[in-house]
Amino acid sequence: MTFANSDSTTSSPADFSDTAADGSRARFDVRGFARTAHGNHRETLRLAEFASEPLSADSIRSVRYLARLESGTMEQLRNLLVTATHKDARVTAFLVTWAFEKFWIADALDAVLEANGQPKSHDDPEGPARRSHTESVERRGPIRRAIAGLIQGVPIIAVHVTTGLVDEWVTRAAYDRLDAASASPALSSTIATIIAVKQRHVAFFEDEAKRRLADDPRAVSLTRTSLERQAWPLGAVDRAGDDRSFFEISVFGGDDGGVRAVGIGQRVAELPGMDSRTGDAVTRKLRA
Numbered sequence: 407m408t409f410a411n412s413d414s415t416t417s418s419p420a421d422f423s424d425t426a427a428d429g430s431r432a433r434f435d436v437r438g439f440a441r442t443a444h445g446n447h448r449e450t451l452r453l454a455e456f457a458s459e460p461l462s463a464d465s466i467r468s469v470r471y472l473a474r475l476e477s478g479t480m481e482q483l484r485n486l487l488v489t490a491t492h493k494d495a496r497v498t499a500f501l502v503t504w505a506f507e508k509f510w511i512a513d514a515l516d517a518v519l520e521a522n523g524q525p526k527s528h529d530d531p532e533g534p535a536r537r538s539h540t541e542s543v544e545r546r547g548p549i550r551r552a553i554a555g556l557i558q559g560v561p562i563i564a565v566h567v568t569t570g571l572v573d574e575w576v577t578r579a580a581y582d583r584l585d586a587a588s589a590s591p592a593l594s595s596t597i598a599t600i601i602a603v604k605q606r607h608v609a610f611f612e613d614e615a616k617r618r619l620a621d622d623p624r625a626v627s628l629t630r631t632s633l634e635r636q637a638w639p640l641g642a643v644d645r646a647g648d649d650r651s652f653f654e655i656s657v658f659g660g661d662d663g664g665v666r667a668v669g670i671g672q673r674v675a676e677l678p679g680m681d682s683r684t685g686d687a688v689t690r691k692l693r694a
Contacts, residue, residue: 433613433617434500434609434610434613434614436496436499436500436503436610437499439500439503439606439610440499440502440503443503443506443507444507444510444603445506445507445510446510446513447510447511447513447514447517447596447599448513448514448517450599451514451517451518451521451592451595451596451599452591452592452595452596453517453518453520453521453592454521455591455592456518456521456522456590456592457521459590459591459592460522460523461518461522461588461590461593462588464587464656465584465587465588465590465593466519466522466524467649467652468580468583468584468587468652468653468656469515469518469519469584469593470515470519470524470527470530470649471645471649471652471653472515472577472580472581472584473512473515473516473519473526473527474512474527474528474532474641474645475577475639475640475641475642475645476508476511476512476515476577477508477509477512477527477528478640478641478644479504479505479508479509480505481641481644482640482641483501483505486501486566487501489562489563489566491562491563491566494560494563497563497566497567497614500610504607504610507603507607510603511600511603511604512527514596514599514600515527515596515600518593518596532645532646532649533646533647533648533649534646534647535643535644535645535646535647536643536646536647536650536651537647561618561622561624561625561628562628563614563618563625564614564615564618564619564622564625564626564628564629565625565628565629565632567610567611567614567615567618568611568615568618568619568629568632568633568677569629569632569633569636569640570607570611570615570640571608571611571612571615571677572633572636572638572670572674572688573638573639573640574604574607574608574611575608575670575673576638576639576670576692577604577639578601578604578608579657579658579666579669579670580639580653580657581597581600581601583656583657583663583666584597585597587656615677616677616678619677619678619679619680620678620679623679625679626678626679626680629679629680630679630680630684633674633680633684633687633688634683634684634687634688635687636688636691637691638688638691638692654692654693654694657692658692658693659693663693664693666692667689667692667693668689670688670689670692671685671686671687671688671689671692672685673685674688
Protein backbone atom coordinates (compact mmCIF):
# COMPACT_ATOMS: atom_id res chain seq x y z
CA MET A 407 0.00 0.00 0.00
CA THR A 408 1.31 3.46 -0.86
CA PHE A 409 0.04 6.71 0.56
CA ALA A 410 -0.28 9.95 -1.36
CA ASN A 411 0.41 13.27 0.29
CA SER A 412 -2.25 15.93 -0.02
CA ASP A 413 -0.34 17.66 -2.79
CA SER A 414 -0.95 14.66 -5.05
CA THR A 415 -3.67 15.00 -7.63
CA THR A 416 -6.96 14.21 -5.96
CA SER A 417 -9.15 11.77 -7.84
CA SER A 418 -12.70 12.69 -8.68
CA PRO A 419 -15.44 10.07 -8.25
CA ALA A 420 -15.28 9.33 -11.98
CA ASP A 421 -11.57 8.49 -11.78
CA PHE A 422 -11.66 5.52 -9.46
CA SER A 423 -14.73 3.56 -10.52
CA ASP A 424 -14.41 2.04 -13.96
CA THR A 425 -17.14 1.53 -16.52
CA ALA A 426 -18.11 -2.05 -17.32
CA ALA A 427 -18.21 -3.42 -20.85
CA ASP A 428 -22.00 -3.09 -20.98
CA GLY A 429 -21.80 0.61 -20.14
CA SER A 430 -22.92 0.23 -16.54
CA ARG A 431 -20.88 1.71 -13.71
CA ALA A 432 -18.52 -0.82 -12.16
CA ARG A 433 -18.02 -1.09 -8.43
CA PHE A 434 -15.86 1.32 -6.48
CA ASP A 435 -12.17 0.41 -6.85
CA VAL A 436 -11.18 -0.40 -3.26
CA ARG A 437 -7.64 -1.45 -4.22
CA GLY A 438 -7.11 1.79 -6.11
CA PHE A 439 -8.44 3.70 -3.13
CA ALA A 440 -5.94 1.99 -0.82
CA ARG A 441 -3.05 2.63 -3.23
CA THR A 442 -3.79 6.36 -3.41
CA ALA A 443 -4.74 7.10 0.20
CA HIS A 444 -4.19 10.71 1.23
CA GLY A 445 -2.13 11.30 4.34
CA ASN A 446 -0.53 14.32 6.01
CA HIS A 447 -1.99 17.60 4.70
CA ARG A 448 -0.04 20.07 6.85
CA GLU A 449 2.45 21.13 4.18
CA THR A 450 -0.34 22.39 1.92
CA LEU A 451 -2.41 24.18 4.56
CA ARG A 452 -2.30 27.98 4.62
CA LEU A 453 -1.69 28.10 8.36
CA ALA A 454 0.46 31.25 8.46
CA GLU A 455 -2.48 33.34 7.27
CA PHE A 456 -4.34 32.77 10.54
CA ALA A 457 -1.77 34.94 12.37
CA SER A 458 -3.16 38.07 10.69
CA GLU A 459 -6.70 36.80 10.09
CA PRO A 460 -7.65 34.54 13.01
CA LEU A 461 -10.93 32.67 13.09
CA SER A 462 -13.89 33.81 15.16
CA ALA A 463 -14.77 32.00 18.37
CA ASP A 464 -17.74 30.29 16.69
CA SER A 465 -15.61 29.10 13.77
CA ILE A 466 -12.99 27.73 16.15
CA ARG A 467 -15.70 25.89 18.06
CA SER A 468 -17.00 24.36 14.83
CA VAL A 469 -13.50 23.30 13.75
CA ARG A 470 -12.91 21.69 17.14
CA TYR A 471 -16.21 19.78 17.02
CA LEU A 472 -15.58 18.52 13.49
CA ALA A 473 -12.06 17.44 14.47
CA ARG A 474 -13.48 15.39 17.33
CA LEU A 475 -16.00 13.77 15.02
CA GLU A 476 -13.42 12.99 12.33
CA SER A 477 -11.07 11.42 14.89
CA GLY A 478 -13.77 9.13 16.28
CA THR A 479 -13.10 6.34 13.79
CA MET A 480 -11.75 3.84 16.30
CA GLU A 481 -15.01 3.86 18.24
CA GLN A 482 -16.97 3.49 15.01
CA LEU A 483 -14.77 0.65 13.78
CA ARG A 484 -15.13 -1.13 17.12
CA ASN A 485 -18.90 -1.01 16.74
CA LEU A 486 -18.83 -2.19 13.13
CA LEU A 487 -16.29 -4.97 13.40
CA VAL A 488 -18.10 -6.96 16.09
CA THR A 489 -20.86 -7.62 13.52
CA ALA A 490 -21.05 -9.41 10.17
CA THR A 491 -19.40 -6.38 8.59
CA HIS A 492 -15.98 -7.67 9.64
CA LYS A 493 -16.48 -10.76 7.46
CA ASP A 494 -16.95 -8.70 4.30
CA ALA A 495 -13.41 -8.34 2.94
CA ARG A 496 -14.38 -5.54 0.57
CA VAL A 497 -15.97 -3.34 3.23
CA THR A 498 -13.23 -4.08 5.76
CA ALA A 499 -10.51 -3.19 3.25
CA PHE A 500 -12.22 0.12 2.56
CA LEU A 501 -12.61 0.91 6.26
CA VAL A 502 -8.88 0.50 6.91
CA THR A 503 -8.01 3.23 4.40
CA TRP A 504 -11.06 5.30 5.37
CA ALA A 505 -9.84 5.38 8.98
CA PHE A 506 -6.34 6.37 7.83
CA GLU A 507 -7.67 9.28 5.78
CA LYS A 508 -10.01 10.46 8.53
CA PHE A 509 -7.10 10.48 11.00
CA TRP A 510 -5.29 12.95 8.77
CA ILE A 511 -8.42 15.02 8.21
CA ALA A 512 -8.68 15.41 11.98
CA ASP A 513 -4.98 16.29 12.09
CA ALA A 514 -5.52 19.03 9.50
CA LEU A 515 -8.30 20.50 11.62
CA ASP A 516 -6.08 20.29 14.70
CA ALA A 517 -3.41 22.19 12.76
CA VAL A 518 -5.95 24.95 12.13
CA LEU A 519 -6.74 25.08 15.84
CA GLU A 520 -3.05 25.31 16.76
CA ALA A 521 -2.51 28.07 14.17
CA ASN A 522 -5.24 30.01 15.95
CA GLY A 523 -3.57 29.61 19.34
CA GLN A 524 -5.86 26.79 20.46
CA PRO A 525 -5.06 23.32 21.84
CA LYS A 526 -5.72 20.26 19.73
CA SER A 527 -9.31 19.06 19.81
CA HIS A 528 -8.77 16.22 22.29
CA ASP A 529 -6.49 18.31 24.51
CA ASP A 530 -9.35 20.69 25.27
CA PRO A 531 -11.69 19.45 28.04
CA GLU A 532 -15.23 18.51 27.00
CA GLY A 533 -18.37 19.00 29.02
CA PRO A 534 -20.81 16.19 29.88
CA ALA A 535 -22.59 14.32 27.11
CA ARG A 536 -26.29 14.78 26.53
CA ARG A 537 -28.29 11.94 28.06
CA SER A 538 -31.45 10.77 26.33
CA HIS A 539 -33.34 7.51 26.70
CA THR A 540 -34.07 7.49 22.97
CA GLU A 541 -30.32 7.45 22.25
CA SER A 542 -29.41 4.68 24.68
CA VAL A 543 -29.14 2.16 21.85
CA GLU A 544 -26.29 4.23 20.39
CA ARG A 545 -24.32 3.78 23.61
CA ARG A 546 -24.34 0.00 23.55
CA GLY A 547 -20.96 -1.57 24.19
CA PRO A 548 -19.25 -4.06 21.85
CA ILE A 549 -20.68 -7.14 23.60
CA ARG A 550 -24.29 -6.04 23.17
CA ARG A 551 -23.59 -4.97 19.61
CA ALA A 552 -22.01 -8.33 18.84
CA ILE A 553 -25.06 -10.19 20.15
CA ALA A 554 -27.40 -7.97 18.13
CA GLY A 555 -25.15 -8.44 15.10
CA LEU A 556 -25.43 -12.22 15.32
CA ILE A 557 -29.19 -11.93 15.15
CA GLN A 558 -29.19 -9.39 12.32
CA GLY A 559 -26.60 -11.18 10.20
CA VAL A 560 -25.29 -9.98 6.84
CA PRO A 561 -28.06 -7.38 6.26
CA ILE A 562 -26.47 -5.28 9.01
CA ILE A 563 -23.77 -4.33 6.48
CA ALA A 564 -26.38 -2.34 4.55
CA VAL A 565 -27.20 -0.46 7.74
CA HIS A 566 -23.56 0.43 8.28
CA VAL A 567 -22.83 1.65 4.76
CA THR A 568 -26.10 3.61 4.56
CA THR A 569 -25.59 5.36 7.89
CA GLY A 570 -22.04 6.06 6.72
CA LEU A 571 -23.44 7.69 3.59
CA VAL A 572 -25.94 9.85 5.47
CA ASP A 573 -23.23 10.84 7.93
CA GLU A 574 -21.11 12.06 5.01
CA TRP A 575 -24.02 14.18 3.81
CA VAL A 576 -24.44 15.65 7.29
CA THR A 577 -20.76 16.50 7.75
CA ARG A 578 -20.60 17.97 4.23
CA ALA A 579 -23.43 20.33 5.21
CA ALA A 580 -21.41 21.28 8.29
CA TYR A 581 -18.26 22.00 6.30
CA ASP A 582 -20.19 24.07 3.77
CA ARG A 583 -21.83 26.07 6.56
CA LEU A 584 -18.49 26.64 8.30
CA ASP A 585 -16.88 27.72 5.03
CA ALA A 586 -19.58 30.31 4.38
CA ALA A 587 -19.74 31.58 7.96
CA SER A 588 -16.00 31.93 8.52
CA ALA A 589 -15.27 34.06 5.43
CA SER A 590 -11.67 32.87 5.79
CA PRO A 591 -9.72 32.08 2.60
CA ALA A 592 -7.24 30.01 4.60
CA LEU A 593 -9.98 27.90 6.18
CA SER A 594 -11.78 27.62 2.84
CA SER A 595 -8.62 26.11 1.37
CA THR A 596 -8.44 23.57 4.20
CA ILE A 597 -12.11 22.66 3.81
CA ALA A 598 -11.67 22.22 0.05
CA THR A 599 -8.84 19.76 0.72
CA ILE A 600 -10.97 17.84 3.20
CA ILE A 601 -14.00 17.67 0.91
CA ALA A 602 -11.84 16.40 -1.96
CA VAL A 603 -10.62 13.54 0.24
CA LYS A 604 -14.11 12.75 1.49
CA GLN A 605 -15.58 12.56 -2.02
CA ARG A 606 -14.27 9.02 -2.30
CA HIS A 607 -15.78 8.06 1.04
CA VAL A 608 -19.16 9.26 -0.24
CA ALA A 609 -18.72 7.35 -3.49
CA PHE A 610 -18.01 4.05 -1.72
CA PHE A 611 -20.83 4.35 0.79
CA GLU A 612 -23.32 5.39 -1.89
CA ASP A 613 -22.34 2.53 -4.21
CA GLU A 614 -22.56 -0.07 -1.44
CA ALA A 615 -25.76 1.31 0.09
CA LYS A 616 -27.67 1.38 -3.19
CA ARG A 617 -26.53 -2.10 -4.18
CA ARG A 618 -27.32 -3.70 -0.83
CA LEU A 619 -30.66 -1.97 -0.30
CA ALA A 620 -31.80 -2.84 -3.82
CA ASP A 621 -31.17 -6.57 -3.32
CA ASP A 622 -32.34 -7.33 0.21
CA PRO A 623 -35.74 -6.53 1.81
CA ARG A 624 -34.34 -7.49 5.22
CA ALA A 625 -31.55 -4.95 4.77
CA VAL A 626 -34.13 -2.31 3.87
CA SER A 627 -36.14 -3.01 7.02
CA LEU A 628 -33.12 -2.86 9.33
CA THR A 629 -31.81 0.28 7.65
CA ARG A 630 -35.11 2.11 7.90
CA THR A 631 -35.29 1.37 11.61
CA SER A 632 -31.72 2.49 12.19
CA LEU A 633 -32.01 5.73 10.21
CA GLU A 634 -35.22 6.73 11.98
CA ARG A 635 -33.60 6.60 15.42
CA GLN A 636 -29.97 7.47 14.64
CA ALA A 637 -28.39 10.55 16.24
CA TRP A 638 -26.50 12.68 13.71
CA PRO A 639 -23.70 13.03 12.96
CA LEU A 640 -22.25 9.63 13.88
CA GLY A 641 -20.42 9.87 17.17
CA ALA A 642 -22.47 12.83 18.38
CA VAL A 643 -23.80 10.87 21.37
CA ASP A 644 -20.28 10.79 22.80
CA ARG A 645 -19.71 14.52 22.43
CA ALA A 646 -20.52 17.25 24.94
CA GLY A 647 -24.18 18.17 25.04
CA ASP A 648 -23.59 21.91 24.68
CA ASP A 649 -21.35 21.32 21.64
CA ARG A 650 -24.03 19.15 20.06
CA SER A 651 -26.60 21.88 20.58
CA PHE A 652 -24.23 24.45 19.07
CA PHE A 653 -23.68 22.21 16.03
CA GLU A 654 -27.41 21.60 15.52
CA ILE A 655 -28.25 25.28 15.74
CA SER A 656 -25.35 26.54 13.61
CA VAL A 657 -25.75 23.97 10.82
CA PHE A 658 -29.45 23.10 10.85
CA GLY A 659 -31.08 25.96 12.75
CA GLY A 660 -33.10 28.78 11.20
CA ASP A 661 -34.58 28.88 7.72
CA ASP A 662 -31.31 28.13 5.90
CA GLY A 663 -30.53 25.26 8.25
CA GLY A 664 -34.02 23.90 7.71
CA VAL A 665 -33.39 23.82 3.98
CA ARG A 666 -30.17 21.86 4.56
CA ALA A 667 -31.92 19.37 6.84
CA VAL A 668 -34.83 18.87 4.45
CA GLY A 669 -32.42 18.38 1.56
CA ILE A 670 -30.65 15.56 3.39
CA GLY A 671 -34.00 14.00 4.30
CA GLN A 672 -35.04 14.07 0.65
CA ARG A 673 -31.83 12.32 -0.39
CA VAL A 674 -32.49 9.65 2.23
CA ALA A 675 -36.03 9.15 0.89
CA GLU A 676 -34.62 8.58 -2.61
CA LEU A 677 -32.45 5.62 -1.55
CA PRO A 678 -33.73 2.15 -2.52
CA GLY A 679 -36.46 1.00 -0.14
CA MET A 680 -36.61 4.29 1.73
CA ASP A 681 -39.50 6.77 1.63
CA SER A 682 -40.59 10.16 2.93
CA ARG A 683 -41.29 8.75 6.39
CA THR A 684 -37.66 7.78 6.84
CA GLY A 685 -36.43 10.98 5.24
CA ASP A 686 -38.65 13.11 7.47
CA ALA A 687 -37.39 11.23 10.55
CA VAL A 688 -33.80 12.08 9.62
CA THR A 689 -34.76 15.71 9.06
CA ARG A 690 -36.37 15.89 12.50
CA LYS A 691 -33.29 14.38 14.13
CA LEU A 692 -31.06 16.96 12.46
CA ARG A 693 -33.19 19.79 13.81
CA ALA A 694 -33.53 18.33 17.32
